[in-house]
Amino acid sequence: MNCIIRTGKIEDAKGILDIENFVVSEGEYFIAISEVLEETTLQKQREWIKSKLENEKATLIVAEINDEVVG
Template identity: 40%
Template sequence: MPKDIVIRTAKAEDASRILQIQKEVVLEGTFLTTVSDEFNKTVEQQRDWIENVLHNDKETMYFLLIYQMKFIFILP
């Protein structure tokens, strides 16, 4: 794998960038069960969710693909 590609689990400090990607997906998505008007999660809520998942083995964690220091993809 090239050195400028990183795959890792999400951290609490990634919350705002993850939320930004989620909002972009919801805005572009035609066949999603959530529409943009319903998606109103805050950065603090996202951060709390990530911290909860990090301490709970039964939750699904986000995996991040980072290319040249830019978040490209999140996989729940």
């Protein structure tokens, strides 16, 4: 199993959102964040990724295994 570290792309929006929701759902210390994530739609996630990609001072990195974003 190979893990690829690469620059994120707009197509990663669902995978990133799924990971964020999973992490927040596991922790009792993420209450405020979970309320924000509940309001995050796939479109908002795409817009957030686009803003990072267009910002020369920002970096978005994802980990991918078998064509699936895992981190």
